[in-house]
Amino acid sequence: MLESLTGAVELGLLYALMAIGVYITFRILDFPDLTVDASFTTGGAVAAVMISNGGSPLLATICAFGCGLAAGAVTGLLHTKGKVNGLLAGILMMIALYSVNMRIMGKPNISLVNTDTLFTSIEGNTVLYLLVLAIVVIMVKLLLDAFLHTDLGLALRATGDNARMIRSLGANTDTTKIIGVSLSNGLVAVSGAMIAQQSGFADMSMGVGTIVLGLASVIIGEAIFGIRSVVRATLAVILGSIVYRIIVALALRVEFLDTSDLKLITAVIVVGALVIPTVRRSMKQKSVARRRTQELIAAAGSQGGRS
Amino acid sequence: MLDISQVSKLFNPGTPDEKIALMNIQLKLEPGDFVTVIGSNGAGKSTLMNIISGVMKPDIGEVRIGGKAIHHLPEHMRSRWIGRVFQDPMAGTAPTMSIEENLSMAYKRGKARGFGWGANAAKRKLFREQLSRLGIRLEDRMSAKVGLLSGGERQALSLLMATFTQPQILLLDEHTAALDPARAELITDLTEEIVRDMSLTTLMVTHNMEQAIRLGNRLIMMDKGRIILDIPESRKRDLTVPQLLGEFERISGRQLADDRIVLG
Structure with missing residues (x-):
């Protein structure tokens, strides 16, 4: 039981960055972005390819972030400059990225077993491992909180809240949307890279359902921990991600339920x-x-x- | 200050719904002018506002502010010169953000937005001073979300956000129309005070005839996309509401029709 609990917390923390990404698009920009289903895999694929070829795990994770940013930027461009409906822009990118991911990996899955990853040195000590994960996630959260209180961050938040008003105050809402979607997918890709390193492999289908997992975390977090301020909401999303994993772990202990459920x-x-x-x-x-x-x-x- | 020349705008060109929204509009505002605009439904008052602010672009014609042609610029690039208050109290503020954050965004009107803090101690002090001018104690609720404010409070905040950076042109688009009479009165008084204190060049669309006569130093009347009457300050002082309605009937040949018209 304890083991499945620590496992749930671990997964919750690894997926928390993805949930924060979904929070940025879904809640702040009010833009349900389906690109994440594929950009999560992109992150995992980039990290796996680089690490399995002897690259530094840290550099690989940073590259995954960059690729996620780029994928999100394309979705943002499609939606704002190409005037493509937001849902459709995400779906189009998801399909396109499927091929790109295949190109990146060259085969349907890549194993990272017996390869040094970000977690190799601390994996043995569960407490230390969870602590380091938590610190990383909290640092990302604090950076995001800070960003959302800068002039640019305020404009980004206003874009989802009242686009007409922030345009009349001189912000280019196309630019703020692109920045938001891009940042979101960057975080999702980092999460994908971390999951690939934790599970020891990357495969083509690892991102399927990411948007729903993200939404589940966001919604559960908001329902339990509240959203009175941005600082509170991002914390709620992280905790939501953990609670979601605990719920899943408990649900899987029910006799008649299967992993495929x-x-x-x-x-x-x-x-x-x-x-x-x-x-x-x-x-x-x-x-x-x-x-x-x-x-x-x-x-x-x-x-x-x-x- | 504001120079509109030969501006025309057609809606739905080439379709059965084709409609002339603006027809050869000529309008020149001197610095410090406060012009009130009245007119019947569909006269083109809001279209004129949208053309000046950049929500729409004219089909033909030029808009200049301080001699600089701006009609080809998108809305967000014109905002450095233009402050605007909308009719809908919900339109001018972001509801899930605090009063302070809303003011921070207005503070950056037309400037590049980077990674500087939205609100710091110096800005907060400025915001507090500015809010206290409104006299409705918003300065004590700076961290409250704007969505919790009443329509009147939100409109007062919108007015402050549109003006406190001293834009060269202030556009007021029936900004008291959605409020109850007491709150409309408060916003009208605030408008008068702010425009006078900051000597803002202002264009105000209103449905309130009495207000149109009482406020400002010039009154223009629009109908079917044209300016049909332009009353200078000297004549405006002695004008009455019946005279104004009479003028409209004399020129357009029909009665002034506006759903929300208030005679005063």
Whole structure:
């Protein structure tokens, strides 16, 4: 049990950067970007190819980041300059990247077993390992928090919040969107690179469903930990990623569920997390409206309503 | 300061819905002019605002600010000269961001946005001073999200955001129309005060006839994409609402029709 718990925390931290990436597009830019399904694999592929050819794991991870940035920038360009619908732009890039990923890897999967990765030196000590992962993720979070409070970061946030207003204040919303989508995919690719190094292989299908995993983490995190500020929201996303992994680990302990049911479980979690708050909100609104109306009627009545 | 010459704009050209939105508009504002704009539905008032701010581009004609031709520039590149308040109180502010963050974005109007902090101690001090001018105690709620403010408060903040960097042109597009009378009054008073104190060159579209006469030093009336009447300060002082409506009927041959018209 403890082992599956530490395993869940480990995966949660590794996927947290991907979840933060999805948070940037989905929540900040209000742009559901499906590119991540492929750019996650791109990150894993670039890292695996470089490391298996004797490259430095750190350099490989940085290159994965760069490739993710580039992939996101193309999606952003398609959407803003090419005026392609956001969902379609993501899907097109996802398809195109599939071929690119195949070219990068040259074969459907690459093994990193018996190769030095970022984690080789600390893998033996679970506590140290988790601590280092947590510190890396927190540092990325703090950097992102800082960025989102700079002038450029404010413009990026306003782009998703009120694009017309920030344009009237002189920001080019095409540029801010491209920056946001690009940064998002960069983080997703880093996450892919880390997963490839942790699991010891990269394969063509490792990114399938990334967008849904990311959404699950974002939504769970927001529901449990709140989104009062940007600093709070990014923390919520990281914790959401961990909680999601714990939920999955628990679900897999149920007798009749199989590993292949994972995607269904994820979809159910996302649907639940999306639908339940909506239903609760509308029920609450109705009851408040009813109560207020009755109060107002009572108040009017006590003043001696004339007929 | 603002020089609009020969501007025309056609909507849906070449289709059955083709409509002349603006027809050969000539308008010149001197520095410090405060011009009110009235007109019937579809007269082209909002189109004129959109052409000046760059949301739309004219089919023919030129727009110059301080002698510089700007009609070919996109909206975000014109913002350094133009401050604008929209009719919809939701349009001028970002709801999930704080008052301070909204002001920080306005502070950077038309300047390059980089990795400098959006709000620092010096800027906060400036924002606090500016907010206190509004007299609605927003300076005590600088970290509150703008989405929590009332429509009137949001519009007051929008007005401040549009003006405190002293743009060369201020565009007000029926900015009190969506507010209840008491709040509309507050925003009108604030507008008058800010425009006077900063001697901003202002173009204000309004549906309120009394306001159009009382505010500003010049009044123009639009109909069917044209400016049909241009009343200078000397005549405007003694003008009454019935006279103004009479003028409209005399020139256009019909009554002034506007869903939201307020006579005063």
